[in-house]
Amino acid sequence: MDDIWDLVVVGGGPAGSAAALRAKQLRPEARVLLLDKADFPRDKACGDGIAAHGREELALLGIPDLIADYRPTQRLTVVSPGGTRVSATVARPNHVVPRKVFDARLVDAARALGVEVRRHRVRALAQRDDEIILDGVISARAVVAADGANSAVRRLIGVPATPEKHVAIAVRGYADVPADDDAQLIAMQKEGWPAYAWSFPIGDGTANVGFGMLLPRLRATGLPGREVLHGRLAELLPHLPARDLRAHHLPLSPGRPRLGAGRVMLAGDAASLINPLTGEGIYYALLSGRLAGEAAVLADRDPLPAYRRGVRKSLGRHLRTTDVLARAAQSSGFIDAAIGTAARRKEVFDLLVDVGLGAGTVPLPLAYAVARRWLANGFRR
Numbered sequence: 001m002d003d004i005w006d007l008v009v010v011g012g013g014p015a016g017s018a019a020a021l022r023a024k025q026l027r028p029e030a031r032v033l034l035l036d037k038a039d040f041p042r043d044k045a046c047g048d049g050i051a052a053h054g055r056e057e058l059a060l061l062g063i064p065d066l067i068a069d070y071r072p073t074q075r076l077t078v079v080s081p082g083g084t085r086v087s088a089t090v091a092r093p094n095h096v097v098p099r100k101v102f103d104a105r106l107v108d109a110a111r112a113l114g115v116e117v118r119r120h121r122v123r124a125l126a127q128r129d130d131e132i133i134l135d136g137v138i139s140a141r142a143v144v145a146a147d148g149a150n151s152a153v154r155r156l157i158g159v160p161a162t163p164e165k166h167v168a169i170a171v172r173g174y175a176d177v178p179a180d181d182d183a184q185l186i187a188m189q190k191e192g193w194p195a196y197a198w199s200f201p202i203g204d205g206t207a208n209v210g211f212g213m214l215l216p217r218l219r220a221t222g223l224p225g226r227e228v229l230h231g232r233l234a235e236l237l238p239h240l241p242a243r244d245l246r247a248h249h250l251p252l253s254p255g256r257p258r259l260g261a262g263r264v265m266l267a268g269d270a271a272s273l274i275n276p277l278t279g280e281g282i283y284y285a286l287l288s289g290r291l292a293g294e295a296a297v298l299a300d301r302d303p304l305p306a307y308r309r310g311v312r313k314s315l316g317r318h319l320r321t322t323d324v325l326a327r328a329a330q331s332s333g334f335i336d337a338a339i340g341t342a343a344r345r346k347e348v349f350d351l352l353v354d355v356g357l358g359a360g361t362v363p364l365p366l367a368y369a370v371a372r373r374w375l376a377n378g379f380r381r
Contacts, residue, residue, distance in 0.1 A: 004131060005033045007296040008140035010122050010153050012036035013044065013099075014282050015268025016146030017106035018289030019296070021061045024113040027297040033138070034110055037121040037147075041104035045172045045248035048099060048208040049184070049200050050282055052092035053358035057286035063109050067097050071203030075183040076353065080339035081190035081332035087183070091350045094184065094357070096200045096208055122147070125156040127262045142296040142303045143264045146289060149251050151270035157261040162251035162272045168279060169249050170212030171229040173242030175199070177207045187236045192217045192228075193332040197236035209233065209242050212279055215249065252276035253284075255323030257311075265292040265307045273315075276326035278356040287314060287359075318359040325355070325362070 007023050009016045012034055020034045050067060058066050072093030079085050111117050125143075126133045132140050145153035154161070181201040188196040195213035202208065211233035221228050225247070233242060251272040260266045267273070268285035275281065291310035292303075299306035328334045342349040354360030 003031075004139040004141060006030040006140070006300070007142050007144065007293070008033045008035065008132070008134060008138060009144045009146060009293075010035050010134075011146035011148060011151075011268075011270070012038075012040060012107045012117070013103050013146060013148065013268065013285065014106060015270070015285035015289035015292075016144065017103070017110050018057065018061060018286045019144040019146060019267060019293035020110040020115045021063070021106070021113060022290045022293030023297045024110070024115055025062055026294060028114065030297050032110075032115045033140070034107070034115050034117045035120040035122060035134075035138075036107075036117075037119065039119055040107045041100045043246075044099035044103060045170075045246040046099045046282075047170075047172065047198060047200060047210060047279065048096045048102075048202070049280065049357070050095045050097055050102070051280070051353075051357035052094070054283040054286055055095070057283065057290060060290060061109075061286070063106075066105050066109065067095050067102065070095050070097050071182065073182050073184050073201060073203075077183055077185045078339055078342075079185075079187045080336045081188045081193050082336040084336055084339045084343060086339055086343040086349060088346060088349050090353055096184075096202045098202065098208070122152055122156075125153060125264070127157075127264070130263075132263055141263065141300055144267055144289065144292045144296065145260070145264055145270050146267045146285070146292075147270055149249055149269040151266065153264060154266055154270050157264050159258045159261060159266065162254065164215055166252045166254050166272070166276065167215040167249055168212050168252055169215050169218050169225060169229065169247060170210055170279065171226075171233060171245050171247045172208060172210035173233075173245040174206050175209045175237075175240035175242050176205060177201050177240065179203075179205045181207065185237075188332075188335065189232060189236060190332050192221065192232075193335075194329060195232065197233055199237055199240055207240065209237055209240050211236065212250070250274045250279050250281065252279070252326070253319055253322060255319050257319070259308050259311060260304050263303060265295065265304055267292045275356060276322050277329060280357050283358060284315070315359060317361050318355075321355065321361045
């Protein structure tokens with residue numbers, strides 16, 4: 001068996017790499033091991049979008065220029081389920097970076113700080129009073145489980161999976177676009193709502209395109225999932241024939257995520273930290289990973305309570321906001337009202353972007369304004 005590690009991170013995506021990076025930042029002498037079942041670079045089905053909040057997390061991790069060679073996208077167009085359209089310049093630009101590139105760069109940055117990286121699939125876990133044993137051969141004082149939506153570590157510590165009603169299914173591919181296309185598009189669909197397609201130009205003549213919907217709505221169609229997802233993507237974005245299509249599922253945040261057990265902390269998708277309004281998860285992954293890495297080395301006697309406090313302080317109000325909004329958004333009319341309000345008021349557009357891609361909350365006056373429009377639209381119909 002190895003000598004005991006101060007921190008073992010399972011999963012080399014944004015959450016896992018952020019945890020490893022932060023631990024070494026704060027305690028350069030800490031022994032940190034990063035495990036992943038794959039070699040990097042490797043592909044990961046995702047929308048590839050990295051918003052301004054995510055770039056702030058990269059700066060906190062000491063790698064502010066990690067994606068500086070990718071062109072920022074300045075404009076965003078959103079089409080509501082009822083056809084209301086709003087196009088505007090975002091307050092802060094977004095980036096689109098393929099996960100095959102982004103994740104590999106994060107792992108390389110962790111390795112450069114002295115993190116040991118190994119290819120290893122975790123199959124067994126035993127917790128003792130002050131240490132964790134993985135597969136009988138790796139001993140750690142703390143573990144960060146960042147091994148994705150199908151987290152093996154989450155199952156091993158007995159934390160249940162996200163209920164099906166909070167799970168979305170998406171298909172992602174790539175399409176050719178003009179090299180100067182710098183406008184992101186989100187096109188919502190009323191049929192089977194909540195459901196939407198997206199096109200996120202990368203800046204190299206290609207765009208990440210995809211379509212997603214809630215799993216219960218997909219099953220309610222009675223059709224093969226591949227047929228529904230591929231067909232609706234082609235229907236909503238007929239001018240962007242997609243290639244390399246891959247499906248993935250997203251455990252959406254229920255508002256109060258389960259963050260671990262014992263000395264194991266769940267981060268990113270493994271903790272169901274995915275925005276239930278947009279499916280955005282990279283910012284949550286970087287943030288939760290950073291907080292887990294901090295807790296592992298600064299509160300090493302009992303890291304999980306410290307991690308919970310950090311997540312609650314950083315995301316508590318926001319997650320409660322998105323939970324309430326996701327319930328309201330089961331009505332496509334609510335989203336029509338919100339997008340209609342954003343089309344008339346730029347500050348509302350900016351706030352909705354902040355809620356959907358960052359850690360924003362909704363002031364009561366705005367909530368009342370959207371509710372009034374929603375009710376008025378309903379009475380007119």
